[in-house]
Amino acid sequence: MRWLGLLTIGLIAYVAMLILSQRLLARGTDSEAMRILLSLAPMLPSVFICVVIIRAIHRMDELQRKLQFEALALAFAGTALLTFGYGFLEGVGLPRLSMFVVWPLMAALWVVGVLIGRVRYG
Known part of the structure; x- marks a missing residue:
């Protein structure tokens, strides 16, 4: 640790x-x-x-790396989909978001992915 x-x-x-x-x-x-x-x-x-x-x-050992990889894949794909989708919503009048929103979103999705992986592989 x-x-x-x-x-x-x-x-x-x-x-x-x-x-x-x-x-x-x-x-x-x-x-x-x-x-x-x-x-x-x-x-x-x-x-x-x-x-x-x-x-x-x-x-990390192989299982932990797999868990992290899957969590990062979820964070990457989820961030891409959410930010891309929100971009369309900005086009219809929703407020523009700062780029500072992206990293916390990705980090939150990474944590969710790790938690899902721990349940799955735990």
Whole structure:
């Protein structure tokens, strides 16, 4: 469960970087390059989180990998269908959603997929 500790560190770093970058952006800067760098700063811990997850999956046994694969497939397909479908609804007047909605949706569907897999293979 070492990966859980690393994941927690990554999430804490993400929140800290997000808060810091937003505060610095709120103060304002004249440099377009600096605004871009500050806006993208939270991506650094995000990359770390992705590496931790991938390494954790590499260390899993075959059944756990299969469960994760199926959960990720559900998350990928479900996110694609839901966001694509909502795009049509935007065309008939529903409010536009931010791209920030996509990752939480995918993560939620991944968790659902893992729970389904644990019931199925448990």
